[in-house]
Amino acid sequence: MSSETQKILTTDGIPLEESLKKAEKKNKIKAFLLVAPLLLFILITYVFPIGDMLFRSVDDRMVTNMLPKTFKAMEKWDGKEMPPEEVFEAFYLDYKILVKEKRHGKLSTQMNYEKNGFKSILKKLARKQKKFKEGNYKEQIMAVHKRWANVEYWRAIKRRAPEYTYSKYLKGIDMYKNEDGKIVQVPEDRRVHKILWLRTLEVALFVTIFCFLMGYPIAHLLATLPMKYSNLLMICVLLPFWTSLLVRTASWMILLQQQGVINDFFVLTGLVSDDNRPEMMYNKTGTYVAMTQILLPFMVLPLYSVMKTISPSLMRAGKSLGGTPFIAFWKVYFPLTIPGIGAGCLLVFILAIGYYITPALVGGASGTLISNQIAFHMKSTLDWSFASAMGLMLLTGVLVVYWIYNKLVGIDNIKLG
Amino acid sequence: MRKLSKLLLTLTFALSITSSAFAVVVASWGGAYTESQKLGYGDPTAKKLGIPIEWVDYSGGLSEIKAQKEAGAIVWDIIDVYAMDTINGCDEGLFVEFDFDKDFPAAPDGTPASQDFFTSMPSKCAVGNILYSWNYAYNSENLKGTPKTIKDFFNTKKFPGKRAIYKGALTNLEIALAADGIKPKKGGAKIYEALQTEKGIQRAMDKIKKLCTDPNGGCVFWSAGAQPPELLMSGEVVMATGWNGRFFNATVGEGAPIVQVWDGQGLDYEYFVLVKGGPNEADAKKALAEMTSTEGLAGSAKYIAYAPWRKSSIKIMEKGEPWYKDGKTNMVPHMPTNPRNTKNYFLVDPVFWADNGTEIGEKWEAMKAGL
Numbered sequence: 001m002s003s004e005t006q007k008i009l010t011t012d013g014i015p016l017e018e019s020l021k022k023a024e025k026k027n028k029i030k031a032f033l034l035v036a037p038l039l040l041f042i043l044i045t046y047v048f049p050i051g052d053m054l055f056r057s058v059d060d061r062m063v064t065n066m067l068p069k070t071f072k073a074m075e076k077w078d079g080k081e082m083p084p085e086e087v088f089e090a091f092y093l094d095y096k097i098l099v100k101e102k103r104h105g106k107l108s109t110q111m112n113y114e115k116n117g118f119k120s121i122l123k124k125l126a127r128k129q130k131k132f133k134e135g136n137y138k139e140q141i142m143a144v145h146k147r148w149a150n151v152e153y154w155r156a157i158k159r160r161a162p163e164y165t166y167s168k169y170l171k172g173i174d175m176y177k178n179e180d181g182k183i184v185q186v187p188e189d190r191r192v193h194k195i196l197w198l199r200t201l202e203v204a205l206f207v208t209i210f211c212f213l214m215g216y217p218i219a220h221l222l223a224t225l226p227m228k229y230s231n232l233l234m235i236c237v238l239l240p241f242w243t244s245l246l247v248r249t250a251s252w253m254i255l256l257q258q259q260g261v262i263n264d265f266f267v268l269t270g271l272v273s274d275d276n277r278p279e280m281m282y283n284k285t286g287t288y289v290a291m292t293q294i295l296l297p298f299m300v301l302p303l304y305s306v307m308k309t310i311s312p313s314l315m316r317a318g319k320s321l322g323g324t325p326f327i328a329f330w331k332v333y334f335p336l337t338i339p340g341i342g343a344g345c346l347l348v349f350i351l352a353i354g355y356y357i358t359p360a361l362v363g364g365a366s367g368t369l370i371s372n373q374i375a376f377h378m379k380s381t382l383d384w385s386f387a388s389a390m391g392l393m394l395l396t397g398v399l400v401v402y403w404i405y406n407k408l409v410g411i412d413n414i415k416l417g
Numbered sequence: 418m419r420k421l422s423k424l425l426l427t428l429t430f431a432l433s434i435t436s437s438a439f440a441v442v443v444a445s446w447g448g449a450y451t452e453s454q455k456l457g458y459g460d461p462t463a464k465k466l467g468i469p470i471e472w473v474d475y476s477g478g479l480s481e482i483k484a485q486k487e488a489g490a491i492v493w494d495i496i497d498v499y500a501m502d503t504i505n506g507c508d509e510g511l512f513v514e515f516d517f518d519k520d521f522p523a524a525p526d527g528t529p530a531s532q533d534f535f536t537s538m539p540s541k542c543a544v545g546n547i548l549y550s551w552n553y554a555y556n557s558e559n560l561k562g563t564p565k566t567i568k569d570f571f572n573t574k575k576f577p578g579k580r581a582i583y584k585g586a587l588t589n590l591e592i593a594l595a596a597d598g599i600k601p602k603k604g605g606a607k608i609y610e611a612l613q614t615e616k617g618i619q620r621a622m623d624k625i626k627k628l629c630t631d632p633n634g635g636c637v638f639w640s641a642g643a644q645p646p647e648l649l650m651s652g653e654v655v656m657a658t659g660w661n662g663r664f665f666n667a668t669v670g671e672g673a674p675i676v677q678v679w680d681g682q683g684l685d686y687e688y689f690v691l692v693k694g695g696p697n698e699a700d701a702k703k704a705l706a707e708m709t710s711t712e713g714l715a716g717s718a719k720y721i722a723y724a725p726w727r728k729s730s731i732k733i734m735e736k737g738e739p740w741y742k743d744g745k746t747n748m749v750p751h752m753p754t755n756p757r758n759t760k761n762y763f764l765v766d767p768v769f770w771a772d773n774g775t776e777i778g779e780k781w782e783a784m785k786a787g788l
Contacts, residue, residue, distance in 0.1 A: 119504075361640065364636075365786070382483060
């Protein structure tokens with residue numbers, strides 16, 4: 001009774017606590033509604049697509065549902081020798097239904113991803129199976145094409161049995177699960193993804209380093225020059241930034257090729273002889289030069305905005321306290337620019353890791369990066385699950401870099417301006 | 418999640434539909450090629466049938482149409498695709514299967530459509546529109562002597578200098594084998610027989626590798642069709658494989674000293690497919706039959722050096738020479754299907770590449786990485 005009396009009431013008789021809660025709730029809803037569009041936007045354009053991608057890369061129910069009898073019959077088969085007659089019979093029965101429902105084309109596409117060469121033999125089987133006689137399906141199927149008598153192809157079918165699989169991720173690093181369930185490497189002449197990952201990483205890393213080495217002095221100059229010069233310089237930085245990527249790449253091709261402007265100049269000045277012109281394009285040199293130039297503004301701008309806020313008196317103070325210009329720079333100025341360096345390097349690295357038009361055009365034999373491979377599976381083979389898997393691996397790579405950066409420097413230390 | 422992303426895609430496509438509500442929409446590659454299609458048979462068909470035809474550009478591949486279908490809002494009616502894509506798309510159930518002789522008109526002399534076309538179709542969903550060639554060319558101002566055969570392309574002793582080849586394995590393996598002494602025979606059957614074995618693929622790769630690592634040779638890999646003539650003109654390479662239409666354009670259109678060599682050429686095709694469940698499927702089918710008629714296909718060859726699929730179209734062109742739009746160039750000698758150009762050729766085999774494309778592609782990239 002006493003506690004009841006102690007409760008403070010508002011004028012209309014509702015306990016104050018409740019009334020406050022109500023008002024707060026209203027505010028909360030209002031605040032939520034304010035951020036709702038952004039939240040929705042992020043959900044729709046970011047979380048859902050990535051979730052969908054993740055799901056696609058592991059979902060293999062389509063094939064599982066297409067060949068239910070076959071996979072059941074295959075459970076007892078160890079994958080060493082050719083499968084027994086029951087497997088062939090089950091496969092024939094499953095496939096007959098698929099042909100009838102005109103879904104066999106999809107199966108042939110899917111199986112061709114698993115092992116090349118399936119497409120034509122499945123099609124041939126679709127034609128021939130109409131005349132199959134009852135019994136001894138093993139012989140009849142094997143007579144359709146010699147690949148059907150190759151145990152590799154049956155192992156490939158068995159590999160597609162699980163509903164959810166991480167095999168696409170293994171494929172992305174040139175591995176696969178063999179019939180003993182061990183994860184092994186694919187034959188040596190087909191290990192291409194590892195090469196591409198390393199090459200992508202290498203290109204991105206070196207481009208970031210080059211951008212940093214070139215961008216730092218430029219940004220410093222921009223920040224310290226008097227306004228009228230620095231504005232002009234700023235335009236020089238921004239002008240290429242506003243030019244189309246393809247135009248810039250094409251210009252580099254004109255400049256760098258063996259019969260190009262730069263080489264002509266070398267020959268004219270007698271630096272090199274005419275029949276000994278250096279190759280500056282269609283190799284890594286070309287890729288580094290073109291990409292560094294294209295990504296340079298992404299390094300210069302964050303650096304500039306950070307350097308602009310550093311007072312020049314700090315350097316003077318450092319020098320007046322007895323430091324040489326280098327010590328003053330290294331101990332005072334440089335640490336203050338680290339937030340800008342972090343932002344610039346991260347930006348350039350992340351952009352570079354997903355690049356592919358420029359390397360494809362100027363990179364020659366080494367011009368294929370992992371993103372080309374993703375685009376290839378997206379557009380040509382339509383193996384979207386593999387493309388998704390590789391896309392997610394790339395994303396994970398970027399997140400790891402981000403995480404390392406956070407551990408080393410701290411993400412709060414990033415500054416874009 | 419799936420549903421939501423579907424809904425979104427639908428919305429996007431619904432917005433783009435409104436702009437082209439009643440026209441038949443044809444997706445093609447753009448540039449001079451689409452121009453030749455539009456002027457050659459698009460506009461005449463639209464006029465004759467009273468069906469407006471709208472041309473949109475795309476950059477190849479089936480990803481866009483697959484996305485449209487998954488979203489449940491298809492906006493394209495007809496697509497201009499590669500052979501491999503007709504096979505893959507047909508298997509995926511994206512395109513309409515044709516009853517060829519019923520759906521497409523016979524030649525003026527009564528030959529049924531299936532007999533009038535140069536070869537049979539790679540899938541039931543395809544109807545051919547042009548044949549083009551992967552041949553090679555050289556700049557006559559930069560090269561001493563005149564290469565005549567596909568062997569000369571690989572002969573760095575007689576013709577030193579760098580070569581430009583396509584960035585992928587497609588057609589490179591074929592010409593390598595043709596130059597290595599395998600006679601293609603009719604349609605290149607022998608070449609693809611050899612490529613069925615690991616040994617054959619290795620043999621072709623070795624031949625390319627030898628050319629690219631030869632100090633007298635060397636390779637530049639091209640990716641865009643405009644590159645080969647440009648690389649020849651700048652003197653960056655002495656010989657380049659490429660598409661005959663691009664070389665023709667450089668020679669006849671721009672007067673460049675580029676000479677094409679037809680020995681060992683690979684004939685490849687472009688096809689039209691009809692999208693299943695497209696917005697104007699019935700009209701599109703009518704328009705497609707008209708566009709791929711004898712007259713229609715001959716029309717596009719007025720504007721570009723790609724050969725019409727129908728043999729009867731060539732006859733019309735022969736009668737109408739000079740057929741090229743400038744009014745003075747004879748077109749028939751520039752056709753990849755001309756008997757003078759097909760003494761030694763192979764037909765690019767889409768079934769082979771649909772079957773083995775990815776694995777060979779991986780081997781090709783691994784080989785390139787070791788250059």
